[in-house]
Amino acid sequence: MKICIYGLGAIGGLVAARLARSGQHVSAVARGVTLDAVRREGLLLLERDGDNDRRTRVEIEASDRPGDLGEQDLVVLTVKTTGLAQVAHDIGPLLGPRTAVLSMMNGVQWWFFHGLAQRPPGLRLESVDPGGAIAAAIPPEHVIGSVTHLSSASPEPGVIRHGMGERIIVGEPSGGQSGRSMAAIDALRRGGFQVEEAPRIQSEIWFKLWGNMTMNPVSAITGATGDRILDDDLVRGFLSRCMREAAQIGARIGLPIDVDPEARHAVTRALGALRTSMLQDVEAGRMVELDALVASVVEIGAACGVPTPDIETLLGLARLHARVRGLYPG
Numbered sequence: 001m002k003i004c005i006y007g008l009g010a011i012g013g014l015v016a017a018r019l020a021r022s023g024q025h026v027s028a029v030a031r032g033v034t035l036d037a038v039r040r041e042g043l044l045l046l047e048r049d050g051d052n053d054r055r056t057r058v059e060i061e062a063s064d065r066p067g068d069l070g071e072q073d074l075v076v077l078t079v080k081t082t083g084l085a086q087v088a089h090d091i092g093p094l095l096g097p098r099t100a101v102l103s104m105m106n107g108v109q110w111w112f113f114h115g116l117a118q119r120p121p122g123l124r125l126e127s128v129d130p131g132g133a134i135a136a137a138i139p140p141e142h143v144i145g146s147v148t149h150l151s152s153a154s155p156e157p158g159v160i161r162h163g164m165g166e167r168i169i170v171g172e173p174s175g176g177q178s179g180r181s182m183a184a185i186d187a188l189r190r191g192g193f194q195v196e197e198a199p200r201i202q203s204e205i206w207f208k209l210w211g212n213m214t215m216n217p218v219s220a221i222t223g224a225t226g227d228r229i230l231d232d233d234l235v236r237g238f239l240s241r242c243m244r245e246a247a248q249i250g251a252r253i254g255l256p257i258d259v260d261p262e263a264r265h266a267v268t269r270a271l272g273a274l275r276t277s278m279l280q281d282v283e284a285g286r287m288v289e290l291d292a293l294v295a296s297v298v299e300i301g302a303a304c305g306v307p308t309p310d311i312e313t314l315l316g317l318a319r320l321h322a323r324v325r326g327l328y329p330g
Contacts (some may be wrong), residue, residue, distance in 0.1 A: 001025065001073040003187060004094055006087060008043070008062070010152040011104060011159035012078030017045035018191035027069045029059040031091075033113040037158030038062045046161040067093040074184055076102045080281075081109070082264050088137035093140065100180040102144045102170070106277070107209055107292030108300070114140035115174030116202055118254035120303035127295040144181045145201035146170045147208050150193075166194040171201030206255040210246055211264050213293045213311070214239040216278035217318035220288060223293040226274030230265050239265070241310040246297055252304040265298070281327070288322045290315065 001024070005016040012084040020026040022212040030038060038060065061090070063069055072094045079087055084105075095101070103109055110129035113119040128136055150165030170185050172178050177185070177197055188195045198204050218229055218239065230236050240261035247257045268274065281288050294315045301308040322328035 001183060001187060002027070002071075003027075003074045003076065004028065004066075004069055005073040005076045005078060006094075007077070007083075008038065008154075008158075009078060009080075010160065011148060011150075012076070013043060013158075013307055014045070014150075014152040014162055015076055015078060015104070015131065015188075015191065016060060017043050017056060017058050017160055018193065019187060020060050021045070021056055022190045022192070024187060024190065027063075027072075029064065029066055029069070030062045031064045031092075033157040034154075035062055035064055037156075041158060044159045046159065047290045048162070057228060060218060063117055066090055069094060071096040072099055074100050074102060074180075074187065076104055077102045080287070081105050081107060081289045082287040084110075084128075084134055086242070088134045091137060095138070098180075099142060100144055101138055101142045102146055102184050104146050104168075105292070106212065106289055108205070108296035109139035109143075109145075109292065110134040110138070111143040111145070111173055112202060112205070112296075113253075114143070115172070116254065118252070120253070120300070123300070124301045125296055125299055127291045127299045140173065143173060144170060144184055145173055145198075145205060147198075147201070147204045149208075149227035165191065167196065168193050169196045169198045169201065169204045171198030171204070173201060175200055180299060200255075203255050206250050209293065209297070210257055211268060212276075213246065213297055214242050214314065215268060215274075216276045216293055217288075217290065217314055219276040219279040220282045221318055221321045222228055223279065223282075225272075225279075226268055226276065227272055228292065232271045236265060238310065238314075245301065245306065245308045245311050248306045249297065249301045249304055249308075252306060253300065261297060282322070285325075286327065288318075288327050290318055290322065294318065 003026050005012045005028040008028050042057045047054045149167040151163030153161045185195045213309045231283040243261040
């Protein structure tokens with residue numbers, strides 16, 4: 001397979017390096033100093049091996065112009081959701097009639113309701129795909145869904161440090177697996193990832209979102225790590241109320257959650273001083289992914305007739321906080 005990784009950040013760089021190391025045909029769309037570093041020195045992957053770092057340097061073809069790379073069998077989208085509009089504008093040369101697009105991003109995406117039986121009638125998610133431009137450029141029928149449960153960082157351009165976890169869950173939006181999804185799963189497994197096959201990938205996405213939609217924006221607003229957030233009784237109670245609203249929405253769209261918020265909090269609290277991705281984005285001055293993580297939930301709730309006063313409060317505060325810092329449009 002010809003595989004293109006679209007975005008060589010922490011996750012995209014990890015996937016690209018692992019797949020290239022396993023001998024697969026990998027290219028990448030990258031920009032700026034990252035592109036310069038990869039062209040000059042290749043991609044350097046750092047992994048813990050006992051008390052030492054295992055260093056792997058791989059050479060991959062990289063360009064900021066998708067047309068240089070040509071039509072692919074598989075495109076892995078690992079960009080921030082805030083950059084999807086630009087991706088939709090540029091991705092065309094990578095896509096052919098049989099190209100599969102593996103979505104490896106946070107939150108609810110433009111393809112989320114494709115194949116989902118309990119889709120609210122006529123709903124198109126304006127919060128994540130204004131005017132349908134992304135769906136027009138990357139048709140949902142091309143997409144395979146995924147959820148990542150791993151951590152990685154890019155301490156400098158062209159350098160990827162794997163943190164913990166190897167787990168990736170993959171599935172077709174219409175349910176189960178297909179020839180193309182199994183080909184993607186095989187490629188990831190050859191790269192050393194622990195890949196699970198999801199019977200309903202939207203369920204996995206919704207469950208991960210159920211926790212991320214609260215912890216991320218609260219950490220971004222307060223600057224607090226996960227342990228401090230959950231050790232505050234009033235804040236934890238607010239998070240639980242937001243999660244109960246989201247669980248009601250999930251039940252309406254066929255994605256029920258049978259876990260109590262406190263049980264999920266216990267899992268997150270065990271991670272200690274967790275610094276969420278949104279907190280890291282704020283500290284780095286990057287645009288925040290509020291639309292995919294929070295605004296989409298409010299929009300789906302409205303379409304389903306589920307009141308979301310607490311989630312709306314969370315969205316309003318997080319949006320204002322980000323706008324004051326120039327990290328959210330408007």
